[in-house]
Amino acid sequence: xxxxxxxxxxxxxxxxxxxxxxxxxxxxxxxxxxxxxxxxxxxxxxxxxxxxxxxxxxxxxxxxxxxxxxxxxxxxxxxxxxxxxxxxxxxxxxxxxxxxxxxxxxxxxxxxxxxxxxxxxxxxxxxxxxxxxxxxxxxxxxxxxxxxxxxxxxxxxxxxxxxxxxxxxxxxxxxxxxxxxxxxxxxxxxxxxxxxxxxxxxxxxxxxxxxxxxxxxxxxxxxxxxxxxxxxxxxxxxxxxxxxxxxxxxxxxxxxxxxxxxxxxxxxxxxxxxxxxxxxxxxxxxxxxxxxxxxxxxxxxxxxxxxxxxxxxxxxxxxxxxxxxxxxxxxxxxxxxxxxxxxxxxx
Amino acid sequence: xxxxxxxxxxxxxxxxxxxxxxxxxxxxxxxxxxxxxxxxxxxxxxxxxxxxxxxxxxxxxxxxxxxxxxxxxxxxxxxxxxxxxxxxxxxxxxxxxxxxxxxxxxxxxxxxxxxxxxxxxxxxxxxxxxxxxxxxxxxxxxxxxxxxxxxxxxxxxxxxxxxxxxxxxxxxxxxxxxxxxxxxxxxxxxxxxxxxxxxxxxxxxxxxxxxxxxxxxxxxxxxxxxxxxxxxxxxxxxxxxxxxxxxxxxxxxxxxxxxxxxxxxxxxxxxxxxxxxxxxxxxxxxxxxxxxxxxxxxxxxxxxxxxxxxxxxxxxxxxxxxxxxxxxxxxxxxxxxxxxxxxxxxxxxxxxxxxxxxxxxxxxxxxxxxxxxxxxxxxxxxxxxxxxxxxxxxxxxxxxxxxxxxxxxxxxxxxxxxxxxxxxxxxxxxxxxxxxxxxxxxxxxxxxxxxxxxxxxxxxxxxxxxxxxxxxxxxxxxxxxxxxxxxxxxxxxxxxxxxxxxxxxxxxxxxxxxxxxxxxxxxxxxxxxxxxxxxxxxxxxxxxxxxxxxxxxxxxxxxxxxxxxxxxxxxxxxxxxxxxxxxxxxxxxxxxxxxxxxxxxxxxxxxxxxxxxxxxxxxxxxx
Ligand code: SF4
Numbered sequence: 024x025x026x027x028x029x030x031x032x033x034x035x036x037x038x039x040x041x042x043x044x045x046x047x048x049x050x051x052x053x054x055x056x057x058x059x060x061x062x063x064x065x066x067x068x069x070x071x072x073x074x075x076x077x078x079x080x081x082x083x084x085x086x087x088x089x090x091x092x093x094x095x096x097x098x099x100x101x102x103x104x105x106x107x108x109x110x111x112x113x114x115x116x117x118x119x120x121x122x123x124x125x126x127x128x129x130x131x132x133x134x135x136x137x138x139x140x141x142x143x144x145x146x147x148x149x150x151x152x153x154x155x156x157x158x159x160x161x162x163x164x165x166x167x168x169x170x171x172x173x174x175x176x177x178x179x180x181x182x183x184x185x186x187x188x189x190x191x192x193x194x195x196x197x198x199x200x201x202x203x204x205x206x207x208x209x210x211x212x213x214x215x216x217x218x219x220x221x222x223x224x225x226x227x228x229x230x231x232x233x234x235x236x237x238x239x240x241x242x243x244x245x246x247x248x249x250x251x252x253x254x255x256x257x258x259x260x261x262x263x264x265x266x267x268x269x270x271x272x273x274x275x276x277x278x279x280x281x282x283x284x285x286x287x288x289x290x291x292x293x294x295x296x297x298x299x300x301x302x303x304x305x306x307x308x309x310x311x312x313x314x315x316x317x318x319x320x321x322x323x324x325x326x327x328x329x330x331x332x333x334x335x336x337x338x339x340x341x342x343x344x345x346x347x348x349x350x351x352x353x354x355x356x357x358x359x360x361x362x363x364x365x366x367x368x369x370x
Numbered sequence: 371x372x373x374x375x376x377x378x379x380x381x382x383x384x385x386x387x388x389x390x391x392x393x394x395x396x397x398x399x400x401x402x403x404x405x406x407x408x409x410x411x412x413x414x415x416x417x418x419x420x421x422x423x424x425x426x427x428x429x430x431x432x433x434x435x436x437x438x439x440x441x442x443x444x445x446x447x448x449x450x451x452x453x454x455x456x457x458x459x460x461x462x463x464x465x466x467x468x469x470x471x472x473x474x475x476x477x478x479x480x481x482x483x484x485x486x487x488x489x490x491x492x493x494x495x496x497x498x499x500x501x502x503x504x505x506x507x508x509x510x511x512x513x514x515x516x517x518x519x520x521x522x523x524x525x526x527x528x529x530x531x532x533x534x535x536x537x538x539x540x541x542x543x544x545x546x547x548x549x550x551x552x553x554x555x556x557x558x559x560x561x562x563x564x565x566x567x568x569x570x571x572x573x574x575x576x577x578x579x580x581x582x583x584x585x586x587x588x589x590x591x592x593x594x595x596x597x598x599x600x601x602x603x604x605x606x607x608x609x610x611x612x613x614x615x616x617x618x619x620x621x622x623x624x625x626x627x628x629x630x631x632x633x634x635x636x637x638x639x640x641x642x643x644x645x646x647x648x649x650x651x652x653x654x655x656x657x658x659x660x661x662x663x664x665x666x667x668x669x670x671x672x673x674x675x676x677x678x679x680x681x682x683x684x685x686x687x688x689x690x691x692x693x694x695x696x697x698x699x700x701x702x703x704x705x706x707x708x709x710x711x712x713x714x715x716x717x718x719x720x721x722x723x724x725x726x727x728x729x730x731x732x733x734x735x736x737x738x739x740x741x742x743x744x745x746x747x748x749x750x751x752x753x754x755x756x757x758x759x760x761x762x763x764x765x766x767x768x769x770x771x772x773x774x775x776x777x778x779x780x781x782x783x784x785x786x787x788x789x790x791x792x793x794x795x796x797x798x799x800x801x802x803x804x805x806x807x808x809x810x811x812x813x814x815x816x817x818x819x820x821x822x823x824x825x826x827x828x829x830x831x832x833x834x835x836x837x838x839x840x841x842x843x844x845x846x847x848x849x850x851x852x853x854x855x856x857x858x859x860x861x862x863x864x865x866x867x868x869x870x871x872x873x874x875x876x877x878x879x880x881x882x883x884x885x886x887x888x889x890x891x892x893x894x895x896x897x898x899x900x901x902x903x904x905x906x907x908x909x910x911x912x913x914x915x916x917x918x919x920x921x922x923x924x925x926x927x928x929x930x931x932x933x934x935x936x937x938x939x940x941x942x943x944x945x946x947x948x949x950x951x952x953x954x955x956x957x958x959x960x961x962x963x964x965x966x967x968x969x970x971x972x973x974x975x976x977x978x979x980x981x982x983x984x985x986x987x988x989x990x991x992x993x
Contacts, residue, residue, distance in 0.1 A: 040838070042850065049578075071833040076677070079841075081545070086838050087851065092830035094675070094680055095840025097703050103670035107677025107685060108830070110636050110661050111455050115681065131674075136666040146839055335661060342656035349658030351626050351796040356610065360793065364608025 033064040040090040046081060051202035051228035052149065056088050058205055059118075059147075062212045068116055076105040077120035078130055080147035082154050082228070085120040099130025102137035102146065109142050109332040116216075117144035124154045127183055131163075139193035141220040143330035145212070148185055148225045153234035165234075185225045187307035188325055190302055196222040196303060197324040201242050202229060207253065207320055219327050236282040241318045250313045254321035259294040262317050269294035270316075279307050281316060299325040381552060381600040386445030389547065392470045393462030394431050395424055395438045398540035403440025404788075405544055405561065409553040410444045411613050411790055414603035417444040420973065421789045425643075427728045430912030432494035437469045446602040450754070450900030452787060454975035457544035460543060462486060462517070471506075479596065480510045482548070483539065485518025498733045504733045511595035515586075517542055524582030526948035534572070538579035545583025552600040552700065555580055589924035607792060614791040616755040616784030617644075620688075620714060621651035623762025625658045626796060628684045630763065631770045632803040636678035639688045643726040644782040645716040648688040668696035672713070676700060679709040680839075682806065682829030684766060686712035691720050691733040694740070694777075701775055705746035705865065707839045708816075708825045710769035710776075710804075714762070716990040717781040717896075719971045728971025729782035731896050737777045738954065739923045744862045746869040748772070749925040751779040753899035756791035758784060761922065767802045768875075772868060773824040779924070781946075783897045784974045810834025815849040823868035870926050879928040884910060884917025887937035890987055893963070895921040895951055897973055900943055905979035909987075916983055921951070932959045942966060942986055944979055 038060045046052045063073065073091035077083035079098035086093025092115075096104045105119045119137075121264035126134045126148050137146065153171070154160040160173040164185065168177040189197050196218045197347075200208040215222025227238040241250035258271040261284075271293050273280040282289045298304060306365040312318055314370065389406070400421055412415050422439040429436030443453030455475045461467035463486035474480060479861045484502060492500055501507065502514060521539040522532065541562075559577050566573035587598065628635035637660065639649040653662040660682075665671035668689060675685030677696045687697065694701075694715050704711040717733045719725025737749045740832055748768050752761040758780055765776040807813065807826040815837040828835035837849060845852035846860050881891075882899075883906050894902045899920050906918040919934060921927070934954065935941055939962035943952045949965045955962060966982045968974055 036438040045411075069833075070836050072831055074681075074830045075838075089838075090836060092836050093838035093840075094677070094707075095838065095842065096676075097699055097841055100669060100673040103665060104677035104680075106663070106665075106670075107636060107638060107674030107679075108681040109677075109683075110663055110674065111634065111678040111681035111683035112829075112831060132666055133670050134669065207886055222398070250810075251695070272691070335663070339659060339661065340658045340912035344663065349625070349655060351629060351658075354625065354658070355793045355796070356612070358612065359408060360610050360612045362610050363414065363606045365937065 033069070035060045035064060037070060038063050038090050040088050042087045044088055045084060047232050050081070050083055051151065051226075051230070052085070052157055054202045054205070055147070055149065055208070055226055055228065056085060058208045058212065060089070062216075064208050066216050072088045072114065073116045073118070074108055074119060075118050076101045076108065078125040079120075079156070080122040080125045080154070081230075082120055082122045083125060094252040099125050099128070100132040100133060101125070102130065105138060105144055106140070106331075107141050109144060110260065110335060113330075113332045113336060115283040119144060119146040120149070121146060122149045123152060123162045123185070127163045127185060135188075138189050138221050141195050141328050141333040142332055143219055143221070145222045145224065148223065149228045150225055151228045151230040151234055152182075152237045153193065153230050155230050155233055159233035160167050169278060184309055187306060189223050190306050190309060190324060194223055194324070195220045195326050195328050197225075197309070198223065198321070198322045199225045199227070199318075199344070201227045201238070201320070203242070204320075214322055214325070218325060220330050238334060240313045251318050252311075252317040252319050254297045254308070254319055254323065256297055256299045256322070259291050259296050261291070261294065271295055277307070278318070279311065299323075302326070380602060382599050384599050384601050384604050385447060386443065387458065387551065387599070388441065388443045388456045388549075389458040389460070390441040390470060390473070391437055391460045391543075391628055392437060392466035393460075393540070394441040394465065395426075395429055395436045397438070397462045398537070399438045399462070402540045402544045403442060403560045404696050406547065406553065407442055407613060407788055408557050408561075409459070409548065409555070410442065412557060413553060413577055413601070414606070415444040415446065415601055416449050416604035417442060417788075417790060418449055418452045419443070419781065421786045422972075425725070429862070431469040432465055432491045432492075434465045434469050437466050439466075439470060444601060447606050448604065448606075450903050451973070451976060452550055454977050455940045458547075459475070460547065462539070462543070462935045464497055464501070467501060468495045470495065474510060476509045477761070478510055480507065480512045481543070482512065482514050483517035483543070484514045485516040486895065489667060507769070511593075513592065513596050520582065520586065520751045521579050523959070524579045528571050528575040528578070530571070530575055537573065538576045541576045542583035542597045543584075545580040546587050549584045549587030550598050552598065555584060556628060576837055590649045604959060605684070606790065609792040611792055613788045614755055614759070615647075615786055615788050616752065616758045616780050617647040617716065617786070619755055619758035619791070620752070620762045620780060621648050623759040624646055624652065624686060624712070624766070625655055625660060626759070626799065627763040627766030628660075629658075630799055630801045631684060631766055632801070633687060633770075634659050634661060634683045636663065636675060636683045637686050637688065638663045638665050638674035640665050640671045640693065642668070642690045644718055645690045645714065647691070647785070648714060648716070654853040659688070668693040669700060672697040672700045672711075675711055676704050676707075676709060679704070679711055680707070681776060682827070684710060684712065684716065684770070684829075688714040688716070690716050690718050690726075691736065692723065694733060694736055696880055698741045701747070702743060702745050703841045704775040705741070705745050705747055706771045706841050706843075708865075710773055710827075712762075712765050712769055713777045715777060715779050716785045717779060725971045727782065728970060729897065729973060730946050730969065731779075731781060731898070732950065733779065734895075734924065734947065734950040735953070737779055737972050744866065744923070746866050747775045747777060748869055748872055748923075749777045749779065751896045751921070752784060752895060753920055753922060755784050755787055755789045757922075759799070763799065767784050768872060770804045771802060771824065771875075772822055772872060773827060774869060776955060779896060780862075781897050807835055808832050813837075814847075815839050816844055816846060823864060823871070871925075873926040873929050876923045876928055877935055879919060879921065879931040881917045881919050881934070883907060885915070885932060888915035890914070890916040890934065890940045890983060891938035891940065892916060892918050892942045892944065892979070892983065893921065893935070893951070893955070894918070894944055895924060897933070898946065901974040901976050901979055902944060904976045905983060908980055909983045914983065914987055924951070924954070927954075927958060935961045939984055940964065942982060944968070944982065947972070
């Protein structure tokens with residue numbers, strides 16, 4: 024391509040593959056793939072430089088539907104595999120696609136280490152609080168009491184909160200969105216992509232077949248203004264139809280409480296102001312859920328740090344500067360050598 | 371007395387000697403052995419070593435399970451094994467004596483540090499009575515010295531604490547043994563100065579101890595039977611040599627192989643004995659463009675390697691048997707997606723955690739068959755420490771040329787043993803550059819080379835060849851997901867055929883020693899090479915019609931092997947496992963091979979194989 028031949032402007036269609044989509048009708052995954060296909064051309068992605076890496080599960084079919092590079096790997100291991108892709112070629116734009124079972128159960132270990140290393144890629148966690156592909160068993164994000172084929176009397180183990188787990192693991196970018204909320208989902212996808220390091224996007228995804236309405240207590244449009252808090256850096260945490268409710272720290276504690284502006288002398292100045300770089304505050308926000316609280320959506324935490332793979336390759340560059348580019352013959356003759364017969368004498 | 375000339379004139383010349391240094395883990399026996407090895411190499415002897423250390427990092431001092439040993443075999447002729455029974459045993463404490471005395475040759479020389487034979491140490495070693503007092507040592511030539519006391523005296527001017535001063539007793543001992551066998555100290559002196567550059571008084575104390583041990587040899591009167599010796603230079607092929615361990619050779623082979631392929635090696639690895647030194651070695655070769663990644667676990671290690679291969683690098687992973695077990699599913703993914711990948715399995719005793727620091731060949735069946743589904747991949751095995759270099763390069767060549775994972779088997783014995791190695795010239799290696807597809811015309815990810823059956827390698831970043839791959843079955847003619855029954859049958863057959871025809875691209879099986887027909891063929895693989903070779907050589911010298919074939923390519927097996935097996939009346943397969951290669955050869959060629967199995971965590975002794983050969987040949991086969 025020459026400078027006279029400017030790159031063709033890509034559109035959503037350029038990112039749609041020729042493969043027939045095989046998710047169940049009404050699955051939240053459709054909305055997510057559509058959002059990505061719309062966002063990629065807007066953020067300047069190219070087909071050849073984009074790689075989708077997934078594990079196993081309904082969501083992990085994702086790469087087949089993208090007309091980019093893609094690798095559908097094995098259960099839970101996509102973060103490790105994607106780390107290898109970035110170590111081989113840091114220039115590639117990598118998106119990891121995972122789910123609550125794939126990423127937090129069988130792949131929990133890799134999820135933790137990907138986040139703490141801060142490999143420069145985006146990871147989208149499709150959380151539907153259920154195993155879909157294996158036909159409806161409860162997952163590590165299912166609520167206690169979840170009846171499923173493997174828990175006929177209800178599940179008894181406590182669920183993990185993905186955002187809290189991520190923050191505890193040392194993640195440097197944690198965000199959340201609802202599958203069908205195109206505007207907010209597109210916004211966090213864009214932010215995660217801009218972020219240098221591991222950008223986690225947890226998507227609350229509805230599985231109409233095995234866990235319909237798992238998140239309806241905050242996704243229902245009619246009540247959304249009361250059950251959702253859309254975070255904005257530097258802005259007070261306000262929600263509610265009348266924009267009169269907010270969050271503040273309960274005085275003298277490390278707990279968040281819901282207050283109403285204008286009641287008991289509360290003004291906007293009393294409310295918590297969102298600070299994306301405050302990990303402790305992000306942790307408090309990650310645990311909020313109706314009925315007592317709204318769910319915090321958007322970017323909970325963003326604190327840039329050097330990307331892992333760049334630091335790794337930097338060490339290679341430094342080694343070359345320090346020792347010169349490696350030479351195999353010199354390597355084989357490093358240390359003690361001796362000569363038998365002939366007349367050449369090494370070291 | 372100025373005696374150097376007269377002393378050396380009196381030296382008795384020996385053809386070969388086996389020395390074992392044994393002491394507590396804290397006594398520095400591995401360093402002593404390594405230094406003795408270094409100076410022996412410089413003397414021009416052929417040599418082989420076998421370090422044997424406990425699994426515990428800091429086993430309680432003085433106990434039998436804390437005993438660490440280092441055996442070196444050196445000679446004026448070609449040798450291939452660290453030796454069977456030691457001629458000389460150095461025992462630094464009662465536990466070392468207890469563990470090692472049964473191995474010492476009758477009539478062998480025993481050097482004991484009497485200073486460590488305290489009541490407490492005797493008890494810890496499980497001795498009721500002091501073995502130095504009774505008749506137990508009568509069959510040996512014993513030199514009893516209070517090395518602890520002699521060492522303290524030698525380092526007195528440095529005013530070290532007693533504990534610190536006693537640390538030099540290995541150097542005192544080394545000095546004495548170097549005098550006995552006519553070795554140069556200068557390299558060890560230089561090494562000590564470098565190692566303790568920041569603590570010059572420690573360096574000087576150790577050098578003083580080394581010299582004192584040597585001087586002791588020159589001046590002391592020794593009992594009958596203890597003397598000084600020389601082992602003349604071996605007649606080695608002309609060239610530049612170095613000592614090399616298997617793990618070093620493997621690591622350097624990886625760097626060389628990747629360079630020949632023209633791609634960057636990316637190692638994903640997780641620490642595991644006895645493979646970790648490959649990770650350490652490669653982590654220190656960053657100027658060669660080697661990327662090393664210490665992953666969170668074995669699975670992540672191999673997955674990162676697969677990701678790197680997908681992106682156009684050479685992904686590789688180094689591990690041992692338990693790690694291979696964990697990686698099995700991911701290796702299957704690399705088979706299904708037909709990506710190059712090198713898996714290095716430095717085998718150790720199993721099952722489970724087994725014997726981490728001891729050697730075994732019991733991952734053979736795991737390597738060849740240990741994955742779900744029909745999942746073939748090439749498996750090759752190195753036979754000597756130096757051979758690890760060549761086989762690592764060969765593994766990379768096959769992986770890149772055939773777009774397949776390749777398993778390279780070495781083992782704990784190869785990994786840690788050193789041998790003199792004639793250094794090759796890198797220019798003599800034929801490059802095998804990786805071939806990346808860049809042409810979008812008629813592209814799909816499973817377009818195959820009609821000759822090699824390798825699929826195309828199109829790396830992300832290339833415009834026009836965007837594609838998706840994965841573990842699901844693919845249609846043979848589009849690469850798209852396919853659940854078609856006939857297609858799966860066809861793809862399984864193609865994957866098998868691709869690996870099977872590699873047999874045409876590797877050397878046909880030959881005999882290493884002996885005729886291509888006869889009474890008995892001894893077939894080995896891996897690190898048993900040296901022991902089998904010497905045993906066969908000894909048997910042939912006494913007129914037996916025995917030959918030796920060593921298999922470096924285990925899957926697919928080399929051409930000509932079947933005919934070779936059938937050209938002998940009997941086939942004997944020594945293995946350090948409970949019978950694995952034998953199963954494959956029986957299944958493949960319907961030969962009635964017999965096994966010789968040693969599963970003791972220790973390499974075969976030459977004598978064990980020799981005895982088996984003689985016993986198999988003493989009764990004619992019943993037809
Ligand atoms: S099972 Fe649930 S998550 Fe899976 S495709 Fe169907 S609706 Fe979607």
